[in-house]
Amino acid sequence: MKRNTINPQWDDPYLIDVPSLPQGSWEDNGQQLKLxxxxxxxxxENMKYLSNAPNECLFHIKDHRIYxxxxxxxxxxxxxxxxxxxxxxxxRFFGNTTPxxxxxxxxxAGYVSEWFDLETDLRPFYDLAKNDLLLHRAVSEFYGLRNVGIPDLFEALCWGIIGQQINLAFAYTLKRRLVENFGRSVELDGEQxxxxxxxxxIAALAVSDLAVLQMTTKKSEYLIGVAQLIAEGKLTKKRLxxxxxxxxxxxxxxxxxGIGPWTANYVLMRCLRIPSAFPIDDVGLHNAIKHLMGTEQKPTKEEILQLSSTWTNWESYATFYLWRFLY
DNA sequence: AGCCAGGACGGTA
DNA sequence: TACCGTCATGGC
Structure with a gap:
């Protein structure tokens, strides 16, 4: 008999911070949803982006489908x-998990709609990008790519903090350790x-509980502090x-x-979907510009501001598209 | 082996 | 406001 098994630490009142309804049109026949x-x-194009996440632990991809x-x-x-x-x-809902x-x-449906940012009309972005030095190639090569986001605020903040000042591969390792040590899992058909x-x-942990995962002491403090703010209801998407x-x-x-300009803009971009959010300090953005410009040195902040001066209200999409050149 | 990584903090001038 | 040392560890 196949059953879902759930970890013991499941007396968990937290509801992820996502919309209850998709804004766009969708169908529900009771067994499956169509957006x-x-x-x-x-x-x-969005699958290509997702497939590139090394060591991702919160979803997996098989035969061009996401689970x-x-x-x-x-x-x-x-x-x-x-x-x-x-x-x-x-x-489609798997096994006996159909709600x-x-x-x-x-x-x-609301979660998936938000995850893939289905509500944004990209036409104005494509119009401005056509004649843009950095973006014209990006929008033709990655046409149809959305700002694939992180709908839950706590997850987005943690991912931002974890990613500070370390390479992406290690960031994924730390996220996996955090999830596998303190998250819960559902098992179905042998998959976890x-x-x-x-x-x-996380709010109830001690710094040492996180530090043993090879997080720095400071990152551990930051994560716990943010967790406490959210657990107390002081920090929500709605408030932001x-x-x-x-x-x-x-x-x-x-x-x-623990949240500086980079993390703040990263979260505003990937979770709150503020179109003008712009993580201008981002090393990935710098490298993408360096790559496209064929320069040896990284662009200065002034150069980036110059290059991005026509991106008004599309800075977050521009950044997301430029990241795609890095892998 | 040595530089770099999807930065932020706290202190100083 | 602007700069700088420090945190700290893995990836390549």
């Missing part, structure tokens, strides 16, 4: 995301699906968005210990 996607969307456990309230459906045609995304309640299925630890769980202004949201984040 309509904009014309400027390419499933395979992932999505925690919604007290349920943890395991979904398969596929696209027979480029213009529609199909979500019986319609609102849970809707939340899953990991779910990111809750803020409550309620500032009504990108710069105010950035200030709110930067005031938190």
């Amino acid at each position: 309509s996607v904009p014309k400027e969307f390419s499933f395979s 992932k456990a999505v925690p919604i309230g007290q349920e943890t459906p395991i979904i398969e995301i596929s696209a027979e045609h480029e213009n529609v995304i199909t979500i 019986s309640r319609q609102e849970v299925r809707a939340a899953v 699906y990991w779910i990111f630890p809750s803020p409550h769980k 968005l309620a500032t009504g202004d990108y710069k105010k949201a950035e200030k709110m984040l930067v005031s938190i210990r």
Whole structure:
């Protein structure tokens, strides 16, 4: 008999911070969901991006399909995301994890819609990019790529903090250790699906609990501090968005210990989807520009501001597209 | 072996 | 405001 087994530490009140409904059109026949996607969307282009994450532990990819456990309230459906045609995304529930309640299925649709940023109209970006020194090649090579995001705020903040000042491969290793030590997993058909630890769980840890994972002491402190803020309800997506202004949201984040300009903009870009969020200190961005410009030295901040002066309100998409040149 | 990595902090001038 | 030493470890 195949059953889902869930780790003991499952008395976990945290609800991931995601929309309860997709904004766009979608269908639900009780067994599977279909999301309509904009014309400027390419499933395979987004899959190429996701396939490149080395050592990713929160989803896996097989035969051009994504498999992932999505925690919604007290349920943890395991979904398969596929696209027979480029213009529609199909979500199937795995095994016996089909949520019986319609609102849970809707939340899953909302999660996927947000993950792939299906609501943004990319046409203005493509228009401005056509004549842009750095972007014209990016938008033709990666046409249909979305700003694939991190819908949950806590996960996005942790990923940003973990990634500070270390190479990406090591960052993935640290994330995996964090998830496998303090997250929970659902097992189905011999596969294990990991779910990111809750803020409550991390908030209750001691610095040494994280430091043994080879996180620096400071990173351990930062993660616990952010977890406490979120667990106490003091830091939410809603509050950040309620500032009504990108710069105010950035200030709110930067005031938190461990979150500097890079992390703040990274999270505003990948989680809150602020179009003008711009992690200008990002080494990856610097390397991409260096690569495209064929220069030996990294661009200065002034040069980047010059090159990006026409990206107004599309800085986050520009950054995301330029990252694609790095792998 | 040595430089670099999807930075941030705390102190100093 | 602007700069600098420090944190600390793995990847290549």
